[in-house]
Amino acid sequence: MSKKICLYDTTLRDGTQAEGISLSVEDKVKIAARLDQFGIDWIEGGWPGSNPKDMAFFEKMKEFPLKQAKIAAFGSTCRPGVAAEVDSNLQAILDSGAAVATIFGKSWDLHVLEALKTSLEENLRMVRDSISYLKQHQRTVIFDAEHFFDGFKQNADYAVSVLKAAEEAGADWIVLCDTNGGSLPHEVYQIVQTVRQQIATPLGIHSHNDGELGVANALAAVQAGAEQVQGTINGIGERCGNANLISVVANLQLKMGYSCVAEEQLQQLTKLSRYVAEIANMATPNNQPFVGNSAFAHKGGIHVSAVLKDPQTYEHIAPEQVGNRRRVLVSELAGQSNLLAKSEELQISFDGNKQEAREMIQQIKEREFQGYQYEGAEASLSLLLLESSGKLNPLFSLDSFKILMEKTAEHAILSEATVKVRVNGQIMHTAAEGNGPVNALDNALRKALEGVFPVLSQMHLTDYKVRVLDESEATAAKVRVLIESMRNGEKWSTVGVSTNVIEASWEALVDSIRYLLWKEGCTPQELEEQTEQRVGIVNH
Numbered sequence: 001m002s003k004k005i006c007l008y009d010t011t012l013r014d015g016t017q018a019e020g021i022s023l024s025v026e027d028k029v030k031i032a033a034r035l036d037q038f039g040i041d042w043i044e045g046g047w048p049g050s051n052p053k054d055m056a057f058f059e060k061m062k063e064f065p066l067k068q069a070k071i072a073a074f075g076s077t078c079r080p081g082v083a084a085e086v087d088s089n090l091q092a093i094l095d096s097g098a099a100v101a102t103i104f105g106k107s108w109d110l111h112v113l114e115a116l117k118t119s120l121e122e123n124l125r126m127v128r129d130s131i132s133y134l135k136q137h138q139r140t141v142i143f144d145a146e147h148f149f150d151g152f153k154q155n156a157d158y159a160v161s162v163l164k165a166a167e168e169a170g171a172d173w174i175v176l177c178d179t180n181g182g183s184l185p186h187e188v189y190q191i192v193q194t195v196r197q198q199i200a201t202p203l204g205i206h207s208h209n210d211g212e213l214g215v216a217n218a219l220a221a222v223q224a225g226a227e228q229v230q231g232t233i234n235g236i237g238e239r240c241g242n243a244n245l246i247s248v249v250a251n252l253q254l255k256m257g258y259s260c261v262a263e264e265q266l267q268q269l270t271k272l273s274r275y276v277a278e279i280a281n282m283a284t285p286n287n288q289p290f291v292g293n294s295a296f297a298h299k300g301g302i303h304v305s306a307v308l309k310d311p312q313t314y315e316h317i318a319p320e321q322v323g324n325r326r327r328v329l330v331s332e333l334a335g336q337s338n339l340l341a342k343s344e345e346l347q348i349s350f351d352g353n354k355q356e357a358r359e360m361i362q363q364i365k366e367r368e369f370q371g372y373q374y375e376g377a378e379a380s381l382s383l384l385l386l387e388s389s390g391k392l393n394p395l396f397s398l399d400s401f402k403i404l405m406e407k408t409a410e411h412a413i414l415s416e417a418t419v420k421v422r423v424n425g426q427i428m429h430t431a432a433e434g435n436g437p438v439n440a441l442d443n444a445l446r447k448a449l450e451g452v453f454p455v456l457s458q459m460h461l462t463d464y465k466v467r468v469l470d471e472s473e474a475t476a477a478k479v480r481v482l483i484e485s486m487r488n489g490e491k492w493s494t495v496g497v498s499t500n501v502i503e504a505s506w507e508a509l510v511d512s513i514r515y516l517l518w519k520e521g522c523t524p525q526e527l528e529e530q531t532e533q534r535v536g537i538v539n540h
């Protein structure tokens, strides 16, 4: 049986020390429930002595008993010259009601002398008394030896004497912290091994990511004997963040043969990462290992050709093991393999042969040279494939559009668009206002088409991005517009390119509508019936 490594999540405490992250009590409760479901062993809820919100979280958690995880309250040792029994911070930890108390204490002499401005002996007393006091109150005590690795490098005897004080006072776990995040994996490995020979209490690791080694250092510590890893979901935390528990769990379990969570939970890793990112209102990088959108996205033609033969050729694990999925991108770097795989993924029966696929790829490369980008606009790519294989019915076409804008001293700027589109031989002529020219154009186009295609009333635009393609051309530069649309929770993206931003937007808007109509299977025959009825209604 593989050895169990315990997971200690500090997203709700160290994670909220990240710049730009602030979680409400309700957010914290939701994340705690999800971490519990995933199989995290300890969830550090916050610092009760720090602020009312953290205290409220511990109160709230009394109403939401977790299935298996334990909630830990965090704080420091007592202050210099203050007895543990009267220290307000320790009292707040006890008042939180959490069964687990995690306290950090100084283990680097520099910090004792310069930050605490006290003696080395008094610091040992603070560690000893604080832990004994919490143990007297039947708490499980986790001692975080702050700055342990830097302290050990400077004064190993003192750093270890702090751990011994914690052990003698009854700490249940001793966690070695790379607080400044500057240690290297081989240093962490050697130091943890040395400590292992002198301390019997189970060890943990808490590493920061300042040298981009938070995960590597956590893994090195485990190899050297640590049995608990502290970290945060998506690696959020003070400065450059903490060890990313997402990558820690995946590596420990899939690469190193340790056991952290049940296998079926591991398949929830991608969802967990995205859930926490959503609640924390943070954008996760596409290239985030294991769970990122691009973690198993293949772009180069050589890669795709090989992956289709055997995924191991360019994938270190199967994406499904962590709940992610393989994606094939089509771009100027693609070969015919990308195109054939993509058409299969998009469920478009592109029944051309290899030569036709190569010609199609040349067409895509030419359009990318003009400024189009299809890897971010798969709906436009689908339309291109359908069109070139003669499977796309031209359900409507543009006769003309006009846009007027008016700004007066009294009123905000107003945009009005008029469009003439031809649907089944009939001209639909409509006008609509909007809060900007693209919005007005979108409204007018839908007004013209919704009567014939009622499904369009259910779609809306969710994102609009403009990129200037060659800034040196100034106003004559081309722009690329990417539009994201949504219907019933399903999203799709389209692209338009022109030297005129309105024309590029029109192209992307039209594609977004054409894509939905194709998905809905609207055919010219249905269209004929619908337009006849509509003309009937109009003539009545």
Ligand SMILES: CC(=O)SCCNC(=O)CCNC(=O)[C@H](O)C(C)(C)COP(=O)(O)OP(=O)(O)OC[C@H]1O[C@@H](n2cnc3c(N)ncnc32)[C@H](O)[C@@H]1OP(=O)(O)O
Pocket (backbone or CB within 6 Å): 017, 047, 049, 050, 051, 076, 077, 078, 079, 080, 104, 105, 106, 115, 116, 117, 146, 179, 238
């Ligand atoms: C490594 C880590 O990430 S530890 C966690 C860091 N997280 C936070 O700091 C977030 C929460 N912090 C807070 O809300 C506030 O800083 C509080 C409530 C804890 C303290 O606030 P204040 O009393 O105003 O003190 P302030 O924040 O200015 O300074 C921290 C004090 O703690 C002392 N301190 C630092 N580490 C320890 C320790 N391990 N044990 C005891 N005291 C400590 C410092 O010496 C300093 O004391 P001083 O004011 O006598 O110089």
Ligand SMILES: CC(=O)C(=O)O
Pocket (backbone or CB within 6 Å): 014, 104, 144, 145, 146, 147, 177, 178, 179, 180, 206, 208
């Ligand atoms: C305890 C902690 O957060 C640290 O040492 O980084």
